[in-house]
Amino acid sequence: MGEEAPVLDIESSEENATIRNHGSVVDLYPLSSYYFGSRDAVRVKDEMISDRVVRLKSNYAAHGLRTCVEAVLLVELFKHPHVLVLQYRNSIFKLPGGRLRPGESDVDGLKRKLASKLSINESVLVPGLEVGECIGMWWRPNFETSMYPFLPPNVKHPKECLKLFLGRLALHQQFVVPKNFKLLAVPLCQIHENEKTYGPIISQIPKLLSKFSFNMMEI
Numbered sequence: 001m002g003e004e005a006p007v008l009d010i011e012s013s014e015e016n017a018t019i020r021n022h023g024s025v026v027d028l029y030p031l032s033s034y035y036f037g038s039r040d041a042v043r044v045k046d047e048m049i050s051d052r053v054v055r056l057k058s059n060y061a062a063h064g065l066r067t068c069v070e071a072v073l074l075v076e077l078f079k080h081p082h083v084l085v086l087q088y089r090n091s092i093f094k095l096p097g098g099r100l101r102p103g104e105s106d107v108d109g110l111k112r113k114l115a116s117k118l119s120i121n122e123s124v125l126v127p128g129l130e131v132g133e134c135i136g137m138w139w140r141p142n143f144e145t146s147m148y149p150f151l152p153p154n155v156k157h158p159k160e161c162l163k164l165f166l167g168r169l170a171l172h173q174q175f176v177v178p179k180n181f182k183l184l185a186v187p188l189c190q191i192h193e194n195e196k197t198y199g200p201i202i203s204q205i206p207k208l209l210s211k212f213s214f215n216m217m218e219i
Contacts, residue, residue: 024211024212024213025212025213025214025215026074026166026168026212026213026214026215027168027215027217028074028075028076028081028214028215028216028217029075029076029169029170029171029217029219030075030076030077030217030218030219031075031076031077031082031185033171033172033219034075034169034172034173034174034175035172035173035174035175036174036175036176036177036183037174037175037176037177038176038177038178038179039120039121039176039177039178039179040178040179041178041179041180042178042180042181044088044180049145052145053143053144056140056143056159056160057143059099060143060159063102065157065158065159065160065161066099066159066160066161067099067100067106067160067161067162067163068097068098068099068100068160068161068162068163069097069098069100069106069109069110069113069162069163069164069165070094070095070096070097070098070110070162070163070164070165071095071096071097071110071114071131071164071165071166071167072095072135072164072165072166072167072205072208072209073096073129073167073169074166074167074169074209074214075169075185076214076216076217077185077187078187079216080187080188080189081187081188081209081214082185082186082187082188083095083185083186083188083191083202083205084096084175084183084184084185085183085184085185085186085198085202086117086177086181086182086183086184087181087182087183087184088180088181088182093197093198093199093202095164095201095202096113096114096117096118097110097113097114097117098113098116098117099113106131106134106163106165107131107165110131110165110167111125111126111129111131112125114126114129114167117177117181118175118176118177118183119174119175119176120176126173126174126175127170127173127174128169128170128171128173129167129168129169129170129173130167130168130170131165131167131168132165132166132167132168133165133166134163134164134165135164135165135166135208135209136149136163136164136201136204136208137149137161137162137163137164138161138162138201139151139152139155139158139160139161139162140158140159140160140161140162141155141158141159142159143159147160147162147200147201149204162201164201164205164208166209166212171217171219186198188205188206188209189206191203191205191206192206192207193206
């Protein structure tokens with residue numbers, strides 16, 4: 001004879017599920033609630049792929065593994081999540097972020113890089129921005145352009161690690177970007193698997209965000 005299945009307390013189960021999933025809810029504010037301005041243009045490193053390879057080799061020789069951090073910042077437009085993406089020369093798309101300094105923590109480094117990319121200057125942090133959890137990691141096994149969302153088992157000394165963090169925006173923030181960049185709000189549906197336009201990492205963001213629920217805030 002089989003054992004009788006226990007009777008579940010549905011109300012209690014739903015309450016526990018709500019508690020477990022609380023951190024998976026992301027509040028999205030309308031794009032119209034943010035201010036976008038511009039400041040002086042900045043010099044862009046790695047104009048050529050060969051330049052990037054040289055810089056990677058130099059950095060690795062001096063400091064070892066290069067660690068970069070980037071932020072996934074979301075806003076609401078037409079009741080759909082949009083990602084804030086930096087555009088350079090009308091064809092290059094990047095997430096705001098950059099390389100950590102030696103000994104710098106992920107969170108402190110990301111806040112510093114967001115200030116340099118999205119604020120008036122590096123000494124002015126983006127107010128109200130909370131750095132959330134790491135939602136993805138990519139590895140560069142060699143001094144090549146390809147990065148992978150896993151570290152191949154035969155690679156003992158990777159050259160670069162890229163971490164994506166979910167950034168939680170507050171209401172009425174200001175974003176000031178260099179004149180040679182544009183800050184675009186791109187819908188998830190346009191980014192999804194669109195590697196040809198946005199590259200292999202940005203195009204995977206919709207999948208990385210699939211575990212989250214979005215709360216469209218009305219103001």
